[in-house]
Amino acid sequence: MTARRMEAQDAALQxxxxxxxxxxxxxxxxxxxxxxxxxxVQTAKRKLKGAGEPKAKPKxxxxxxxxLSIVPFLILVFLFSYFPLYGWIYSLFDYRxxxxxxxxxxxxxxxxxxxxxxxxxLKQIGQVMxxxxxxxxxxxxxxxxxxxxxxxxxxxxxxxFKNIVQTLTTxxxxxxxxxxxxxxxxxxxxxxLVNTVLIDSGLITIPMKFLDSDQNVWLTMxxxxxxxxxxxxxxxxxxxxxxxxxxxxxxxxVDGAGRFKTMWYITVPQxxxxxxxxxxxxxxxLLNNGMEQYYVFQNAxxxxxxxxxDLYVYNVGITGNSLSMATAISMLKSIISVILLLTVNWLAxxxxxxxxx
Numbered sequence: 502m503t504a505r506r507m508e509a510q511d512a513a514l515q516x517x518x519x520x521x522x523x524x525x526x527x528x529x530x531x532x533x534x535x536x537x538x539x540x541x542v543q544t545a546k547r548k549l550k551g552a553g554e555p556k557a558k559p560k561x562x563x564x565x566x567x568x569l570s571i572v573p574f575l576i577l578v579f580l581f582s583y584f585p586l587y588g589w590i591y592s593l594f595d596y597r598x599x600x601x602x603x604x605x606x607x608x609x610x611x612x613x614x615x616x617x618x619x620x621x622x623l624k625q626i627g628q629v630m631x632x633x634x635x636x637x638x639x640x641x642x643x644x645x646x647x648x649x650x651x652x653x654x655x656x657x658x659x660x661x662f663k664n665i666v667q668t669l670t671t672x673x674x675x676x677x678x679x680x681x682x683x684x685x686x687x688x689x690x691x692x693x694l695v696n697t698v699l700i701d702s703g704l705i706t707i708p709m710k711f712l713d714s715d716q717n718v719w720l721t722m723x724x725x726x727x728x729x730x731x732x733x734x735x736x737x738x739x740x741x742x743x744x745x746x747x748x749x750x751x752x753x754x755v756d757g758a759g760r761f762k763t764m765w766y767i768t769v770p771q772x773x774x775x776x777x778x779x780x781x782x783x784x785x786x787l788l789n790n791g792m793e794q795y796y797v798f799q800n801a802x803x804x805x806x807x808x809x810x811d812l813y814v815y816n817v818g819i820t821g822n823s824l825s826m827a828t829a830i831s832m833l834k835s836i837i838s839v840i841l842l843l844t845v846n847w848l849a850x851x852x853x854x855x856x857x858x
Contacts, residue, residue: 592829612829625813632719633809637787639723644783646727647734648776652768654735655742656760667739670732681729682797685712712798718806722794737779738772745771774853781849781857785842788834810834 592612594605616622650670657663673681688694689711696708711721745768753763792811799807808816814834818827842858850856 588828589832591825592832594825596825596828598824608825612826613833615826616829616833628805629808629810629813632806633788633790635719636722636790636809637783639719640726641780641783643723643727644734644780645776647731648738648769648772650731651735651738651742652764652772655739655768656764667732667735671736672732673729674733676729678793678797681725681794685725685798710802713800713802715803715806718803722798722807725798726794738775741772741775742768777853778849778857781845785838785845787841788838 591602593607593609594602595608595611596602596605616626654663654666657666686693690696691708691710691713693711695711696705699705700708749767749771750763753767758766788810790809790811792809792815795807795809795812796815799812810830814827814831817830818824821827846857
């Protein structure tokens with residue numbers, strides 16, 4: 502009986518993986534288990550989380566595809582903006598088109614020295630810079646006009662009338678300066694419409710010289726520039742007005758604000774960021790007046806006061822047949838413009854907290 506009992510206990514121990522104490526009772530033995538490490542737990546979680554997600558494309562492949570999409574534009578910028586800078590080398594030669602660059606004499610910095618050593622040249626440059634800066638500052642002073650025009654144009658309730666006004670004021674931007682001068686000549690020349698009407702009405706006996714005069718040249722040029730670009734300049738502000746939160750206008754209406762107060766306290770403040778960005782960019786372009794307008798309006802009477810820097814470079818290079826001198830002036834102008842742009846960018850970062858470039 503005792504032998505059978507012991508055999509039964511041994512069989513139970515083999516089945517349960519246990520042991521027996523002295524009293525003969527079976528004891529279960531639990532195998533030792535290593536503690537779970539935190540690193541293993543985190544690794545397992547990451548594997549489980551990413552098991553059902555599709556594999557993302559490599560970032561490098563996406564970046565390369567985006568780069569390829571802008572390559573054509575980079576090529577155009579290089580060809581039309583940076584490659585022409587090779588022409589600066591002409592400022593170091595006494596260049597003559599008939600002889601070519603290889604046959605022209607190397608003169609180093611002679612043309613740059615002539616700009617500051619010749620009294621006649623200094624006087625001309627001084628007048629040209631006065632004209633350039635004077636017209637640029639007039640442009641900055643009147644840059645608020647497109648904003649004001651856009652604000653008042655937006656208040657027109659009749660949509661058909663608003664479209665007509667916007668079309669008529671934008672159309673002059675697409676007219677070349679040659680056609681603008683033809684309009685000015687037909688109206689304000691000594692035999693033009695204005696003088697003809699004044700003489701026929703007996704108000705004057707001698708035709709007035711509106712175009713052939715050196716008086717108020719800057720103001721005249723600015724007036725034509727405003728007429729040509731007012732509607733076009735207002736387009737950006739009209740787009741900005743369309744993006745203003747309409748709840749601001751609804752709140753003002755609930756508070757009893759009239760149309761003028763709504764414009765003054767809501768529309769204008771919302772347009773100020775756009776205006777200041779354009780203002781800073783115009784300051785960076787102080788020396789870039791262009792030459793088309795001044796070229797078609799210049800004559801022997803107003804040449805001294807209408808000649809801006811771009812027109813002066815053209816006259817020196819083409820009319821004066823001194824391409825090397827014109828290149829030297831244009832090179833200095835480009836360097837100063839870059840310095841102005843960097844200065845304005847620094848000011849924008851200090852004032853707005855965000856740089857322009």
